[in-house]
Amino acid sequence: MSDTQTRVLFVKRPVGWVDETSFAVVREPVPEPGPADVLVRNLYLSVDPYLRGRMAGAFREGDVMVARGVGEVVASGHERWKPGDLVWGFLGWEQYTVIRRGEGLYPVDASLGVPISYYLDVLGMPGLTAWVGVHVLGRPEPGETVFVSSAAGAVGSIAGQLARLAGARAVGSAGSEAKVRHVVDVLGFDDCLDYKAEPSLPAALRRTCPAGIDVYFENVGGPLLEAVLGHMNPLGRLPVCGLISGYNATEDPGVKGFAHILGKRLTVTGFSIYDHMWRFEAWQPRMAELLTSGRIVYHEDVWEGVEQAPAAFIGMLRGDSLGKRVLRVG
Amino acid sequence: MSDTQTRVLFVKRPVGWVDETSFAVVREPVPEPGPADVLVRNLYLSVDPYLRGRMAGAFREGDVMVARGVGEVVASGHERWKPGDLVWGFLGWEQYTVIRRGEGLYPVDASLGVPISYYLDVLGMPGLTAWVGVHVLGRPEPGETVFVSSAAGAVGSIAGQLARLAGARAVGSAGSEAKVRHVVDVLGFDDCLDYKAEPSLPAALRRTCPAGIDVYFENVGGPLLEAVLGHMNPLGRLPVCGLISGYNATEDPGVKGFAHILGKRLTVTGFSIYDHMWRFEAWQPRMAELLTSGRIVYHEDVWEGVEQAPAAFIGMLRGDSLGKRVLRVG
Numbered sequence: 318m319s320d321t322q323t324r325v326l327f328v329k330r331p332v333g334w335v336d337e338t339s340f341a342v343v344r345e346p347v348p349e350p351g352p353a354d355v356l357v358r359n360l361y362l363s364v365d366p367y368l369r370g371r372m373a374g375a376f377r378e379g380d381v382m383v384a385r386g387v388g389e390v391v392a393s394g395h396e397r398w399k400p401g402d403l404v405w406g407f408l409g410w411e412q413y414t415v416i417r418r419g420e421g422l423y424p425v426d427a428s429l430g431v432p433i434s435y436y437l438d439v440l441g442m443p444g445l446t447a448w449v450g451v452h453v454l455g456r457p458e459p460g461e462t463v464f465v466s467s468a469a470g471a472v473g474s475i476a477g478q479l480a481r482l483a484g485a486r487a488v489g490s491a492g493s494e495a496k497v498r499h500v501v502d503v504l505g506f507d508d509c510l511d512y513k514a515e516p517s518l519p520a521a522l523r524r525t526c527p528a529g530i531d532v533y534f535e536n537v538g539g540p541l542l543e544a545v546l547g548h549m550n551p552l553g554r555l556p557v558c559g560l561i562s563g564y565n566a567t568e569d570p571g572v573k574g575f576a577h578i579l580g581k582r583l584t585v586t587g588f589s590i591y592d593h594m595w596r597f598e599a600w601q602p603r604m605a606e607l608l609t610s611g612r613i614v615y616h617e618d619v620w621e622g623v624e625q626a627p628a629a630f631i632g633m634l635r636g637d638s639l640g641k642r643v644l645r646v647g
Numbered sequence: 648m649s650d651t652q653t654r655v656l657f658v659k660r661p662v663g664w665v666d667e668t669s670f671a672v673v674r675e676p677v678p679e680p681g682p683a684d685v686l687v688r689n690l691y692l693s694v695d696p697y698l699r700g701r702m703a704g705a706f707r708e709g710d711v712m713v714a715r716g717v718g719e720v721v722a723s724g725h726e727r728w729k730p731g732d733l734v735w736g737f738l739g740w741e742q743y744t745v746i747r748r749g750e751g752l753y754p755v756d757a758s759l760g761v762p763i764s765y766y767l768d769v770l771g772m773p774g775l776t777a778w779v780g781v782h783v784l785g786r787p788e789p790g791e792t793v794f795v796s797s798a799a800g801a802v803g804s805i806a807g808q809l810a811r812l813a814g815a816r817a818v819g820s821a822g823s824e825a826k827v828r829h830v831v832d833v834l835g836f837d838d839c840l841d842y843k844a845e846p847s848l849p850a851a852l853r854r855t856c857p858a859g860i861d862v863y864f865e866n867v868g869g870p871l872l873e874a875v876l877g878h879m880n881p882l883g884r885l886p887v888c889g890l891i892s893g894y895n896a897t898e899d900p901g902v903k904g905f906a907h908i909l910g911k912r913l914t915v916t917g918f919s920i921y922d923h924m925w926r927f928e929a930w931q932p933r934m935a936e937l938l939t940s941g942r943i944v945y946h947e948d949v950w951e952g953v954e955q956a957p958a959a960f961i962g963m964l965r966g967d968s969l970g971k972r973v974l975r976v977g
Binding site for chain 1: 868872887890893901903906910911916917918919
């Protein structure tokens with residue numbers, strides 16, 4: 318184990334779109350864990366849209382970027398963990414993280430037959446987010462239409478496949494021709510529109526969802542949300558797990574079509590996976606079984622090296638990712 | 648029974664605010680019922696905000712204004728009804744209505760100990776609307792804060808009282824000093840703001856709802872909805888049964904603050920009483936008991952004469968009513 322490591326610090330609160338000046342890549346000594354702490358060597362780190370929100374509020378300038386990761390315990394003063402254990406939890410965009418008293422670490426079961434990086438996505442919080450949005454809130458019936466925005470993304474790509482397994486018709490939205498092909502050809506959605514290329518979103522929805530939309534798995538907000546509100550069927554459900562189109566906005570343009578919520582008796586539910594962490598233990602083996610049996614397919618977009626984190630994150634906010642973006646720590 | 652009657656016809660689809668030119672008050676012959684029809688002499692007629700929506704779409708120019716009413720059967724070719732029976736259902740702004748094959752008529756039980764006009768409001772669809780919004784969708788816990796817009800109106804005045812009976816703190820919004828006094832002094836809400844007089848709605852909500860809002864019973868939309876979204880507590884619920892502020896709008900300004908639905912994990916549910924008609928039979932005796940025991944108080948704003956319907960309706964849309972507006976048919 319070397320004495321110094323690479324870290325990505327958060328150094329400047331962004332206004333509008335994030336750029337590289339919000340980050341500093343530095344070399345610093347690997348910290349010494351206290352007697353009850355756990356030192357983790359980070360193996361995979363997560364790059365997620367929600368970090369944009371933290372950069373507007375919770376993160377303090379000068380701190381390391383905190384993000385989910387999978388790692389290996391190298392030193393532990395906590396009885397639950399010993400060197401060599403694989404764990405996941407909130408680590409940081411760095412090579413080594415000290416977890417005070419081991420708090421917030423969860424076990425990684427390498428015997429489930431899936432890559433351990435999946436604990437950052439399909440077998441972790443994005444996967445459970447898709448599950449809750451589809452099965453707890455959306456509850457599609459066979460034959461209903463489920464429309465999924467960010468369908469090529471970490472959550473959307475799973476949500477659509479879960480909807481299909483429930484007997485529904487899954488239609489996605491994505492932001493490039495390559496993503497649209499991926500969503501239909503690889504992920505198996507019934508159809509997908511390219512929201513950047515369509516001259517009219519309402520017309521695109523009428524074409525791809527001719528029977529209307531019963532469940533909208535909402536990741537983006539903005540004009541697509543407005544078009545979807547107009548195309549929802551009565552008594553439709555809209556689980557909202559992200560509004561990425563607004564994350565970099567400095568002004569709120571408002572959402573038109575709110576009256577459809579009344580007129581069509583819709584249910585719009587914002588949700589956070591933090592209210593559902595108790596589901597993990599029972600859910601992970603079920604999800605692993607869907608993966609190993611091939612009923613759910615999954616695609617990771619793996620970047621090499623923690624120093625790539627700022628570029629990977631900025632690009633993802635601008636929509637250049639295909640599947641879940643993950644960093645392999647060198 | 649006279650041979651002619653007074654009727655209010657819908658003659659011109661309004662653009663923006665409704666005025667008298669949308670209506671014509673005429674004298675016409677009382678129609679002859681067919682062999683299976685029911686002829687009802689109308690006793691009380693309802694004046695409701697939702698009619699504005701029907702005037703934009705479902706109503707045909709030249710037809711009588713269809714509205715809920717309570718009446719007495721004067722002739723019947725239907726085995727379920729005989730002359731002298733009291734009924735409620737969709738009658739019209741007229742003195743006599745023919746109901747084809749008696750469809751959509753419900754019995755009025757004069758023995759419940761409340762005025763029969765209550766079947767148009769507290770013991771009818773507005774009352775059940777309040778009940779569903781509070782008990783099925785809002786589900787306030789004791790100690791939570793329930794905020795009710797149009798608190799002096801037909802639905803809001805009941806919703807706040809039901810919230811208090813459930814142990815919650817009820818705070819209203821109304822549009823005049825007289826209404827605010829009525830909501831607090833007569834209906835017993837814990838507090839009420841005058842949305843027309845407050846210089847800042849967010850500040851008014853902080854003052855009247857210092858612990859935040861857990862349930863928003865939504866009747867109005869617009870700037871008040873936007874202020875409430877900012878003042879909701881996490882995991883709050885927003886049953887939406889009306890958006891009266893937008894009913895006369897020709898453009899949709901959008902709703903700002905939609906991101907609070909995600910950030911605070913809110914549930915926004917549009918609902919219509921037509922999805923809950925099956926509840927009436929079990930619910931009416933329970934509601935009548937709350938009224939006769941004095942635990943719910945109710946105030947009707949009774950106008951005399953069917954020819955007053957246009958003025959009563961136009962004024963109500965502009966906010967001049969205190970309690971449910973009802974016409975007594977001369």
